Amino acid sequence: MEFLGYQRPDGTVGVRNYLLVLPTCVCVTHVATQISGNIENSVAIQHQHGCGQFGVDFEQTFRTLVGVGSNPNVAAVLVVGLGCESVSPEKLADKIAKTGKPVETVIVQHEGGTIKSIEKGLRKGKEMALEISRLKTSLFSVGELVVGVECGGSDTTSGLVANPAVGVAADMIIDGGGTVILSETTELIGAEHLLVKRAINNDVADRILKIVHRLEKKIIEMGGDIRGANPSPGNIKAGITTIEEKSLGAIEKAGHASIVGVLEYGERPQSKGLYIMDTPGHDVESITGMIAGGSQLIMFTTGLGTPIGSPITPVVKVTANPKTYENMKDNIDIDVSSVLKGDESIRKAGSRIFRCLLEVASGKKTKSEVLGHKEFAINRIGLTL
Numbered sequence: 602m603e604f605l606g607y608q609r610p611d612g613t614v615g616v617r618n619y620l621l622v623l624p625t626c627v628c629v630t631h632v633a634t635q636i637s638g639n640i641e642n643s644v645a646i647q648h649q650h651g652c653g654q655f656g657v658d659f660e661q662t663f664r665t666l667v668g669v670g671s672n673p674n675v676a677a678v679l680v681v682g683l684g685c686e687s688v689s690p691e692k693l694a695d696k697i698a699k700t701g702k703p704v705e706t707v708i709v710q711h712e713g714g715t716i717k718s719i720e721k722g723l724r725k726g727k728e729m730a731l732e733i734s735r736l737k738t739s740l741f742s743v744g745e746l747v748v749g750v751e752c753g754g755s756d757t758t759s760g761l762v763a764n765p766a767v768g769v770a771a772d773m774i775i776d777g778g779g780t781v782i783l784s785e786t787t788e789l790i791g792a793e794h795l796l797v798k799r800a801i802n803n804d805v806a807d808r809i810l811k812i813v814h815r816l817e818k819k820i821i822e823m824g825g826d827i828r829g830a831n832p833s834p835g836n837i838k839a840g841i842t843t844i845e846e847k848s849l850g851a852i853e854k855a856g857h858a859s860i861v862g863v864l865e866y867g868e869r870p871q872s873k874g875l876y877i878m879d880t881p882g883h884d885v886e887s888i889t890g891m892i893a894g895g896s897q898l899i900m901f902t903t904g905l906g907t908p909i910g911s912p913i914t915p916v917v918k919v920t921a922n923p924k925t926y927e928n929m930k931d932n933i934d935i936d937v938s939s940v941l942k943g944d945e946s947i948r949k950a951g952s953r954i955f956r957c958l959l960e961v962a963s964g965k966k967t968k969s970e971v972l973g974h975k976e977f978a979i980n981r982i983g984l985t986l
Contacts, residue, residue, distance in 0.1 A: 602777050604962035605738040606745065606897075607676065610701025614745040615673035616897045616962040619644050619913050620730045622679045622722070623670050625693060626651030626686040629709055629718075633681040636707075636722035640730050644912045646977045651688040658983025663688055665867040665979050668893025670697035670704075674913045676733035677703040679726050681718070684710030703729050738964075744778025746962065747870065749891030749899045749914075750854040751784055753884040756839030756904025760850020762921035762940045762947065763902040769951020770900060770958060771875070772856035781875050782864070782891050783855040786816050787882035790828060791845025792852045796877070799860045808863035812879040833882075835905050854902065866980055867893035885909055886980040888916065898962060900954065908932045910974025915967045917958060932968055 606614040620643035624633040630647045637645035646669065650662045666688060670678045678697050682690025690706050698704040705725045712718040750767055752759055771781045789796060793813045800806035820827060827844050841847050861874035867890050870876050878894055880887035884907065888899055892914045899916040901907075906929035910916050920926050923938035935957055939945040945953075961967055 602743045602959070603740045604743070604746070604959045605964060606741045606962065607673070607736055607738055609673050613673035613895065614741050614897070615676065616915065617674040617913060618642065618676045618733060618736055619674060620677050620679065620726060620733060621646070621670060621675045621913060622681060622726065623666065623693070624648070624651070625666070625680065625682040625688040625690050628652070628683045628686065629681045632709060632715055632718050632722065635719045636679065636681065636726055639723055640726045642734070643726060643730060644975065646912050646975075648977060648979050650979050650981065652686040653986040654687055654983060655986060656983060658981060659687055661866055661982060662979055663693070665889065665893040666693055667696045668867045668869065668895070669889070669913070671700045672892055672895060672897070672913055674897055675702065676736060677729040679722060679729065680704065680706045681722060682706060682708045684708045703732060705729065742778065743774055743959070744873065746774055746779040747782065747895045747897055748774055748779065748958070749782045749784060749888065749894075749896035751884060751888055751891075751899055752788070752851055752854060752902040754835050754903045754905030754907045755841060755847060755850065756922055757841065758921035758938070758941065759902055759904040760846070760853060762937055762950070763904065763919050764850050764853035765947050766921070766937050766940065766950040766954055767854045767900050767902055767919055768856035769948055770955040771854065772858060773951070773955045775856065775858045775875055778873055780870050780873050781855065781858070782870070782894060782896060783852065783875065783877045784880040784887045784891055785851065785882045786812050786879050787827075787844070788848045788851035789813050789877070790817065790848055791843070792848035796852060796860060799858075801859050801861050805860055805862060809860070809877060812863060812877070839904055854900070864894060866890040869895045881980050883978070883980070885976045885978040888914070889977055889979055898958060900958065903933070906932060908969065908972070908974055909976045910967070910969030910972070912975040912977050915961045916969050917954070917961055917967055918969065919954060931972065934968055
């Protein structure tokens with residue numbers, strides 16, 4: 602159970618080898634994308650944040666940007682700043698540089714505008730790209746993997762087959778010494794009592810209940826109440842009647858291991874095993890949080906089908922709906938509808954997902970990567986000033 606990866610100076614292992622062009626705020630995303638667009642094997646993220654924020658909301662955005670830059674799939678980072686934003690480009694670069702990877706900055710107000718900044722960014726970026734192109738892969742055990750699990754556009758086949766099959770793969774990762782992150786606090790509601798029973802101690806159990814109750818309180822304060830209901834039109838259309846029903850299927854993605862910890866959005870695990878991260882049900886925001894937490898790979902189940910990917914982390918799509926697979930073959934990597942037909946067990950389907958995951962970790966492209974999907978969004982928990 603090994604894969605080919607890139608050893609990083611901080612001891613983590615990447616499954617991709619990107620130069621990340623990282624804008625601090627929305628004002629410089631154009632500069633970042635222009636730089637990245639002219640450098641092979643580089644990627645720029647686009648986000649709306651980094652300014653007009655304060656308190657825990659600002660801290661979460663900053664933590665997320667640091668985490669994305671520190672992700673093992675990133676070999677080097679070019680931070681592009683404006684110069685007057687809340688997220689200091691110098692502080693962001695310093696935090697990421699603690700991983701030992703090459704980090705440079707370009708600050709638009711210091712360079713004299715867009716054109717000069719793009720020129721300087723291209724010079725710095727190309728030098729960094731040449732440097733990381735010399736890095737070679739080596740064999741590593743499954744224990745070096747951090748894998749996020751996500752589901753979106755669910756239907757009845759998701760909870761019956763796709764999620765349990767991914768759960769088998771999750772157990773195999775953890776049995777091999779690796780780490781799995783279960784996300785989407787929204788989809789723990791109504792199933793939290795089952796997760797609490799799997800907590801390794803009372804502190805972890807209390808934290809599971811805390812994030813669920815915290816979310817419910819926010820929803821009620823906004824005039825809503827989703828217990829006994831379902832907030833997603835797609836889920837309702839696909840035959841899921843309540844959030845509890847959705848949650849009972851969703852938690853199957855985490856397999857059967859004990860839960861060793863609960864993470865805030867974008868927080869990195871400090872040990873191996875199964876974690877829960879407090880993320881929204883919004884798929885792209887949830888995936889971004891897990892990437893910031895160090896996930897090199899994402900296992901994503903879908904009953905209705907979804908094309909989303911990620912700028913730096915491969916997203917492996919799994920469905921158990923044969924019609925969805927036929928309709929969206931361009932986007933979905935694995936069809937496990939054979940379980941519904943009686944041709945394969947959930948355990949065998951899960952083993953097949955696990956083998957695919959190792960192939961992707963070793964360099965095989967996912968369909969979202971081939972199609973150029975690079976969706977990215979940071980969860981906000983506060984107002985904009």
